[in-house]
Amino acid sequence: xxxxxxxQQLVQRAQRGELRAFDLLVLKYQGRIAAxxxxxxxxxxxxxxxTQEAFIKAYKALxxxxxxxxxxxxxxxxxxxxxxxxxxxxxRRPTGEASVEDIESFEHSGLVSEVSTPEAVVMxxxxxxxxxxALEELPxxxxxxxxxxxFEGLSYDDIAEVLGCPVGTVRSRIFRAREAIDSRVRxxxxxxxxxx
Amino acid sequence: MKTRDDDLEALSAxxxxxxQELELRRLLGSIDTDPALRERWRRQQMxxxxxxxxxxxxxxxxxxxxxxxxxxxxxxxxxxxxxSVAVAASVTLAVVMGGQQLLLPTGxxxxxxxxxxxxxxxxxxxxxxxxxxxLDAQPLQISSQRSVLDNRRSAEAAATYERLATDRYRKLxxxxxxxxxSAHPSPFIPQARVAEFIDEASSEE
Numbered sequence: 001x002x003x004x005x006x007x008q009q010l011v012q013r014a015q016r017g018e019l020r021a022f023d024l025l026v027l028k029y030q031g032r033i034a035a036x037x038x039x040x041x042x043x044x045x046x047x048x049x050x051t052q053e054a055f056i057k058a059y060k061a062l063x064x065x066x067x068x069x070x071x072x073x074x075x076x077x078x079x080x081x082x083x084x085x086x087x088x089x090x091x092r093r094p095t096g097e098a099s100v101e102d103i104e105s106f107e108h109s110g111l112v113s114e115v116s117t118p119e120a121v122v123m124x125x126x127x128x129x130x131x132x133x134a135l136e137e138l139p140x141x142x143x144x145x146x147x148x149x150x151f152e153g154l155s156y157d158d159i160a161e162v163l164g165c166p167v168g169t170v171r172s173r174i175f176r177a178r179e180a181i182d183s184r185v186r187x188x189x190x191x192x193x194x195x196x
Numbered sequence: 197m198k199t200r201d202d203d204l205e206a207l208s209a210x211x212x213x214x215x216q217e218l219e220l221r222r223l224l225g226s227i228d229t230d231p232a233l234r235e236r237w238r239r240q241q242m243x244x245x246x247x248x249x250x251x252x253x254x255x256x257x258x259x260x261x262x263x264x265x266x267x268x269x270x271x272x273x274x275x276x277x278x279x280s281v282a283v284a285a286s287v288t289l290a291v292v293m294g295g296q297q298l299l300l301p302t303g304x305x306x307x308x309x310x311x312x313x314x315x316x317x318x319x320x321x322x323x324x325x326x327x328x329x330x331l332d333a334q335p336l337q338i339s340s341q342r343s344v345l346d347n348r349r350s351a352e353a354a355a356t357y358e359r360l361a362t363d364r365y366r367k368l369x370x371x372x373x374x375x376x377x378s379a380h381p382s383p384f385i386p387q388a389r390v391a392e393f394i395d396e397a398s399s400e401e
Contacts, residue, residue, distance in 0.1 A: 004213065005213030006210055006211065006212070006213040006215075008213075009210075009213070009215070009217070009220055013220075013224070017271070018224065019264065019267055019268060019271065020224045020227060020228060021224060022267070023234070023260055023263075023264050024210075024224075024227075024234075024237060026259070026260045026263050026264070027234070027237055027238045027241060027260050028237075028241045030257070030258065030259055030260060031241070031242065031245055031250070031252060031253070031254065031255070031257075032245070032250060034253055034254040034257055034259075035250075035251050035253040035254070038253050038254070044254065044257075047254065047257075048254075048257055048259055051257070051259050052259040052262050052263055052266075055259065055263045056263060056266055056267065059263075059267055119256075120252070120253060120254055120255055120256065123252070123255050123256065124246075124251070124252035124253075124255050127242070127246055127252065127255060128246050128252075131243055131246045131247060135247075149212060150244065150247045150248070151247070155212075155214070156209075156212065156214050171205065171208075171209055171214065172205065174208055174209075174212070175204065175205040175208040175209070178208050178211075178240060178243070179204065179208075181243055182236065182239055182240065182243065185239055185242070185243055186239060189239070
């Protein structure tokens with residue numbers, strides 16, 4: 001199973017009208033969608049509005065989503081169109097075109113400083129440093145399980161085979177690894193934003 | 197017995213698509229009652245983005261609350277049975293009021309009654325004022341005989357219209373009662389009684 005299986009599970013429930021399932025999808029993808037919208041629109045307030053609008057449009061269009069493409073690819077197209085329409089409605093020309101391939105390459109291109117505020121860049125760098133530090137401090141068995149999952153994309157079954165332990169143990173180790181990292185990130189967020 | 201740690205572990209497994217349907221259903225129920233689980237999910241996604249080297253362009257932005265509010269409002273409006281009853285009641289009111297408006301000219305004989313002569317036929321236009329075609333022309337005068345004829349026809353049309361409106365109102369009222377009773381949480385509440393209307397046409401017979 002993969003993250004797209006997660007999407008499929010949540011999408012199916014959202015299609016049946018479970019708003020909580022869609023809420024989890026929003027929480028999962030809002031950062032990436034905001035990054036995409038930022039390629040068209042620079043004002044942070046407008047980025048927030050268009051990102052919100054994109055998710056509302058996506059929810060309304062969910063009954064038409066057949067799963068022919070990945071959910072995030074479908075969502076990205078809706079967000080890109082929402083951003084372009086937003087600019088056209090205000091008599092502004094879209095400054096860029098972003099295909100799905102462009103978006104995926106953008107995600108790993110390190111162009112974040114071009115579309116973020118200086119504060120956001122600093123905050124992102126601080127969070128990245130916290131995550132890296134917390135990962136290094138993890139016990140070996142926890143770090144190995146989480147690394148195989150996050151970096152290699154292995155399923156729990158595959159990780160269990162690699163590490164030679166039951167699947168339940170893999171699940172528990174990954175959970176505890178995330179728990180340890182989360183506590184550090186939460187402290188950082190509470191310190192910088194007052195977020196709990 | 198399910199503990200909070202079980203929920204947190206299930207949340208971690210959901211990140212990886214490793215939850216079963218039953219577990220997911222329980223987890224979604226828990227998130228409804230424990231907002232901290234939702235915040236945990238958000239942070240986990242952020243951590244996953246960082247580990248995957250995805251850009252955090254707006255780490256402080258959270259539109260989920262606004263999206264959720266907008267969708268909840270839309271959902272409650274479209275699912276609330278009160279709205280369907282209200283819409284149906286509005287239609288009924290419009291029918292009755294519309295009928296009464298059409299009948300107004302017969303009740304105000306002193307007001308000039310606009311007519312249109314087409315091929316010799318006289319067609320009353322209720323509630324309208326005569327319009328002069330030119331500055332020199334006189335307003336169209338209606339003979340007293342024709343006015344009597346018009347008034348009689350108008351009264352017949354009024355009676356017919358009122359009967360139609362009453363019939364329609366009765367049908368809609370019965371339908372409202374039935375739907376209201378079926379939509380009510382308690383199945384034992386009897387249907388709302390439809391208001392009685394005096395059928396003037398039948399009572400006169």
